[in-house]
Amino acid sequence: MPEDAKRPKYPISVVADMIGVHPQTLRLYEREGLVKPQRTSRHTRLYSQEDIERLKSIINLTQDMGVNLAGVEIILRMREQMEEMQAIVEELLKKLASKIQQQFTETDYHEMVGLVPLSMSEIQPVRTVEPMDVQDPVIELEPSDTSGEKSRKGRKKRE
DSSP states (O other): GGGGSSSOOOEHHHHHHHOOOOHHHHHHHTTTTTTOOEEEETOOEEOOOHHHHHHHHHHIIIIIIIHHHHHHHHHHHHHHHHHHHHHHHHHHHHHHHHHHHHHHHHHHHHHHHHHHHHHHOOOOOOOOOOOOOSSOOOOOOOOOOSSSBOOOOOOOOOO
């Protein structure tokens, strides 16, 4: 999520209206450790967009799927761990792809230099030739003689 999504800006009453729950429900989720809104100097709760998305997930799990709060805590923790692992795997894949590309490029270059015994100044560009129009090729065959044997130029007929 963008950095702005982490900035706390919504008071509890606004968030409760946004997601359709009583403010007391949000306080319960905070007591259970499911959400941790920021506090102002006057101890007013302020929720970020990220907090609101988390609350929507909690409500979906509890109301739509029937998961209790202990189960919600486990599910949310597992999601966070999976996201962390996914980020680690993506970073490792980027490093691996970079290393493979680097090795391939170096190996490829050395192999190409070894295969071509000419210097770059000695290599001539290849001249291209336009393809011929062969839409209706005509092949001339010599007719067969009356005995059924084919005659061939420069050869004697078999008897």
